[in-house]
Amino acid sequence: MADVLALDGTGRAELADEELRELYRLMLAVRHLDESAIRWQRQGLIPGYAPQLGQEAAQVGSGYALDMSRDFVFPTYREMGVARTVGVDMVEYMSTHKATWHGGLYDPKASRFAPIQAVVGGSVLHAVGWAHGQTLDGTPAGELGVAITYFGDGASSQGDVHEAMNFAAVMKAPVVFFIQNNGWAISVPTERQVAGGSVAGRAAGYGMPSIQVDGNDVVAVTQATATALAHARAGNGPAVVEAMTYRRGPHSTSDDPGRYRTLEEERTDGGEDPLARMRTRLLADGIADEAFFEEALAAARAEEEQIRAGINALGPRPGTEMFDFVYQEPTQALKAQASAWREESEHV
Amino acid sequence: MSMQQALNRALAEVMTENPRALILGEDVGQLGGVFRITDGLQKKFGEARVFDTPLAESGILGMSVGLAMAGYHPIPEVQFDGFAYPAVNQIICQVGRMNYRSRGKLPMPITLRVPSFGGIRAPEHHGESLEAMFAHVPGLKVVSPSGPNEAYHLLKYAATRQDPVIFMEPKSRYWQKGPVNTGADAAGYRPTGSRVVREGKHLTLVAWGAMVARCLQVAELAAEDGIEIEVLDLRWLKPIDAEGLAASVAKTRRAVVVHEAPRTSGLGAEVASIISERCFGTLKAPVERVTGFDVPYPSGDLEDEYIPNIDRILYGIQRVLEYRRG
Ligand SMILES: Cc1ncc(C[n+]2csc(CCOP(=O)(O)OP(=O)(O)O)c2C)c(N)n1
Numbered sequence: 310m311a312d313v314l315a316l317d318g319t320g321r322a323e324l325a326d327e328e329l330r331e332l333y334r335l336m337l338a339v340r341h342l343d344e345s346a347i348r349w350q351r352q353g354l355i356p357g358y359a360p361q362l363g364q365e366a367a368q369v370g371s372g373y374a375l376d377m378s379r380d381f382v383f384p385t386y387r388e389m390g391v392a393r394t395v396g397v398d399m400v401e402y403m404s405t406h407k408a409t410w411h412g413g414l415y416d417p418k419a420s421r422f423a424p425i426q427a428v429v430g431g432s433v434l435h436a437v438g439w440a441h442g443q444t445l446d447g448t449p450a451g452e453l454g455v456a457i458t459y460f461g462d463g464a465s466s467q468g469d470v471h472e473a474m475n476f477a478a479v480m481k482a483p484v485v486f487f488i489q490n491n492g493w494a495i496s497v498p499t500e501r502q503v504a505g506g507s508v509a510g511r512a513a514g515y516g517m518p519s520i521q522v523d524g525n526d527v528v529a530v531t532q533a534t535a536t537a538l539a540h541a542r543a544g545n546g547p548a549v550v551e552a553m554t555y556r557r558g559p560h561s562t563s564d565d566p567g568r569y570r571t572l573e574e575e576r577t578d579g580g581e582d583p584l585a586r587m588r589t590r591l592l593a594d595g596i597a598d599e600a601f602f603e604e605a606l607a608a609a610r611a612e613e614e615q616i617r618a619g620i621n622a623l624g625p626r627p628g629t630e631m632f633d634f635v636y637q638e639p640t641q642a643l644k645a646q647a648s649a650w651r652e653e654s655e656h657v
Numbered sequence: 658m659s660m661q662q663a664l665n666r667a668l669a670e671v672m673t674e675n676p677r678a679l680i681l682g683e684d685v686g687q688l689g690g691v692f693r694i695t696d697g698l699q700k701k702f703g704e705a706r707v708f709d710t711p712l713a714e715s716g717i718l719g720m721s722v723g724l725a726m727a728g729y730h731p732i733p734e735v736q737f738d739g740f741a742y743p744a745v746n747q748i749i750c751q752v753g754r755m756n757y758r759s760r761g762k763l764p765m766p767i768t769l770r771v772p773s774f775g776g777i778r779a780p781e782h783h784g785e786s787l788e789a790m791f792a793h794v795p796g797l798k799v800v801s802p803s804g805p806n807e808a809y810h811l812l813k814y815a816a817t818r819q820d821p822v823i824f825m826e827p828k829s830r831y832w833q834k835g836p837v838n839t840g841a842d843a844a845g846y847r848p849t850g851s852r853v854v855r856e857g858k859h860l861t862l863v864a865w866g867a868m869v870a871r872c873l874q875v876a877e878l879a880a881e882d883g884i885e886i887e888v889l890d891l892r893w894l895k896p897i898d899a900e901g902l903a904a905s906v907a908k909t910r911r912a913v914v915v916h917e918a919p920r921t922s923g924l925g926a927e928v929a930s931i932i933s934e935r936c937f938g939t940l941k942a943p944v945e946r947v948t949g950f951d952v953p954y955p956s957g958d959l960e961d962e963y964i965p966n967i968d969r970i971l972y973g974i975q976r977v978l979e980y981r982r983g
Contacts, residue, residue, distance in 0.1 A: 356778045356957055386780070408957025411781035427781040428739070429712060466711035467743065496688035497709050569687045625958035635952050642921065646950045653969050654962065 324528060326596045332373060332527045333587050333597065334605045336365040339390040340584055341609040342399065342616060346389075346406065350562040354620065355407045359387045363525075363557030366583035367489050369394050370530025371457065371550070374538055379454035381439055382422045383432040387489075388459050397422050399612075400619030409623055410630075429494075430467030433458045433486070437473050440482040440541075450544030453483040457538070460486075463494025465508045474547070478515040481546035485537045486512075488549065489524065491556035492578060496569040509551035517547050524552025525583040528590075555579045628654065660802070661831040663809040664694045664770075666839065668732065671816040672702050675730055678816065680707040682717055682734035682770075691736055692772055692831055714740055718747035721767050722755060732816055734770045738825075739782020741771055745790075752821045753796030765796075768816040769823050773801065774867050774917050775964055776829035778957035785954050786918035788865075791823045792895040792927070799894040801825040803854070803869035805835040807892065810848040825894075827867035850893065851901035857887035860911040860974060863902065863928055865891040868915045868965065875970045884978070894924055902928065903935035910936075913945045913973045915965050920948040942980035947973040 324332075339361070346358045361368060368390030375382070377395050384391060392402045401415035405425045412424030426432045436458035443454045464470055465488060477484045488508045492499050500506065512519035518540065522533040530552055537548040557579050559566050566575070591597035632639070632647035658666070672678050680695055680702075686709040689696030699707040710717050714735050721731035735741045741748070748769070755763045775784030791799045798820055802808035808826070815822040838846075854869060855876050862872040869890045876886040889905050891897065906912045912932050914925035929944035947965045955963050 357780065405780070405956070408778050408960075410958075411953075411956045427783070428743075430743075463712040466713045466716070468713060468715050469743070494683075494712050495691070496684045496686075497712070501709060502711050563691075568689070626956075628959055628962040631950065631952045631955050631959055631963065640951075643951050646920065650950065650962070653972050 324531065328373075329528065329591060329596055330601065332369060332531065333584075333591060334608065335369045335373065335394050336390075336527060336584050336587060337605050338609045338612055339365050339369060339393050341613045342393065343389060345613045345617065346403065347558070347562060349617070349620070350406075354617075355403070357408075357562050358406045359561045360558040361387050361390050363555045363579060363583065364489055364491060365390055366527035366587070367524040367530055367552035367554045370527040371459075371487050371534040371552070373527075374531050374534035375455075375457060376538070377421055379452070380421065380538070381436075381454060381456050383426075383436040383439070383456060383458040384423060385426050385429065385432065385460055385464065387461070388425075391459060392422060395422060396420070399616045400623065403616065403620050404623055407620055407623060409626060430460055430464040430470045433460055433464070433467075433470050433473040434476070436484050436486075437477045437480070437482050437547075440477065440484045440547075441480050443483055444481070444544075451542060453542045453544060455483045455485055455538050455541045457485045457487050457534075460488060461494060462488065462490040462492070462499045462503050462508060463497065465511075466502055474512070474515045474517070474549075477547035478517045481544070483541035483544070484547040485534065485541055486547065486549045487534065488551045489554055490551055491524075491554050493556050493560070493570075495560045495564065496566075507551060509549050512549040517549060519549035519551065521551045521553060524554030525580060525586060527583060527587055554583075557582075658805055658837050659832050659834045660805045660808045660826070661693060663805040663837050664812055664826065665696055665698070666837075667809045667812040667816070668695065668698060669701065671732070671813060672698065672706065675817070677728060678706070678730045678732060679724060680732050680734070681710050681721070683710065683712055683736050685709060685734050690734060692826075692828060694770070694772075694826070694831075695734070714742075714744035715747050718744040718752060718767075718769070721769075722747065722751045722765065725765050725767055726755070726763050730766045730768070730816070732768045732770065734772075736772070737779075737783045737828075738771055738773045738785040738787055741769075741787060742782075748791075748797070748823075749794050753794045756820070757796060764819045765821045766819045767821040768812075768818075769821065770812075771823060771825050772828040772831075773825040774827050774829065775954055775960055776867060778960060781954075781956070784960070786866075786916065786949070787823075788825060788894045788916075789918055789922060789924045789927075792924060797821050797823055797895065799823045799825065800892060801827065801866040801894060802892070803827065803864075803866060803890045804830065804833065806837045807848065807852075807890070809837045809839065810843070810846055811892065814848050825866060829867050830870065833870070848892065850898035851905075852890045852892055853887060853901075853905060854890050855886070855888040857885035858909055859885050860913065860977060861887045861889055861905045861909045862913050862915060862970070862974075863889045863891055864915045865894060866917075868917060871965070871967065872915055872970065875967055875974070878967065878971065879974065884974070886974070891928070897927065897931060899931050899935060902931055906932050906936045907939055910939050910941045911977045912940075913947060913970070913977055915947045915970055915973075917949045917964050919951045920946060921951050923948055942977045945973045945977045
């Protein structure tokens, strides 16, 4: 797809064969975990989940382009594939869907992955602040840590997102705004959400470059993200990447897409499955054979099994934690409430 | 009928009776809202009167202000309690003030529906109680129904006012059924003030929204021990029915307020203050509060630890009953 405004970073042109195979392995692991999570919800292991089915290429491709020794990810709630790609502990990630702890149990600082965020558009400005911090730290251009913020076409309507884009551009903050345009915000299609049809198209108005990329082509996404990251890392300011993809599943496990789209529309609008597409490509280019796919499948299954066991073993957190994390320095009133709670719950 | 059906029906009647009434929000059109409260209304009243907006709560409320200035009666929905926060600027600085700023020339007949409170094991920001925040804002009125009949009448009443009303729907009660009087005899019913839902003489439990049903359970249990509890459904959280409160507590001489919201500066403090102003001479004990804690609304696993449960309410009652002046 066309560059809306050309980027001056170079990014990475070619991916090595082993990298291409790794992208496939990651997508497959993510696909398996995602489908399992839906099953787990049906089985009552977790109360709810927001599937990313169909967005594997957008999530794995962008996550793969990051330099996790210095970049930082600001997700919303559907970025399981990014989390897996950048190495977040998946049991700790999934704990949020098990209703164990809002935001997940993983350490966001060590993982360089901000807490899962239920507020649509909620973390986009945070990325700008974190990124500006890199500039203030005096990190030389070319070595800047980049904040990548993930949000949807729906989120792009939020005032905060507009503010974030303007702030970032004015301050030349090293931010990549990564939009997964999956066609839907629950029941509202993109055309009722994004005037002009493209979030990337808005970037020019903020004076920053953008790329609209085929979000179901994992290689294209990796390259586009790498280009945007290079631009920001070099001190040229923010950039937008809009990955055009499709939410193939329901919005969440409590959604019923049959109320606003037909199965026929899903089939035609969904396009080719990003996984099938990558598989065809690897085969056609002779980069992978059947044995490779079997191995990848076995690995994905084993991983899923391990994560399931981990989630199963997660008990509820002790109720005292409700009180423990409100402040660094708890108030007397809160301590009194905590001890009253302990007595009344007979947890003494 | 269920509360969901009662609300849906009330909206349909309001839309029929007032051609300037509009419904707007996220997914309220074809989907009928994530809780189906606006189910079928777009089909019935057309896309001009029931419409999906882009995903921006500040936009929804700000636009409602302009629509009200143009003579419409907007009935916006924010999808969940916690997503009223992005609209707070418009709610406080505009919705609550335009009537005042314009010396009464620009009334704000806006009925903001907010699925509220917890108890459904939902993600973050899907279980919060914002009544104290809204009640603190000059220019707003705040109401919460406890069951289907209340939902039907309070919504019809709220949506025909000339002032902005924040309508807090207890989402954990959407699917509970109960009788709803929609007959002609209900036409003159003005659901103002509070309502005694169970009579008693030893103590008044004051609650609203989803906590009313829980307080009724508590009253049943207490009755087994010979303690007769009066349950007062406050309904209007602004203005609070001070007379109704005082009448009940003057009779029982003891009161416990129950709410899900955090304790500090919660509405329970206002209720306790009104009671002590009006009933100081007759009170046998200080007014007790049984509330959520001063913590962010927790994840599903800890929800039952947070929301006042039957035991905690019974302990509160016990403290009041056992109180002796020093
Ligand atoms: C501020 C806010 N408003 C409303 C919601 C309820 N909600 C959750 S997801 C969603 C749609 C989001 O669409 P989009 O940004 O396109 O992301 P997608 O879900 O497609 O990944 C809505 C309205 C929310 N979580 N946060």
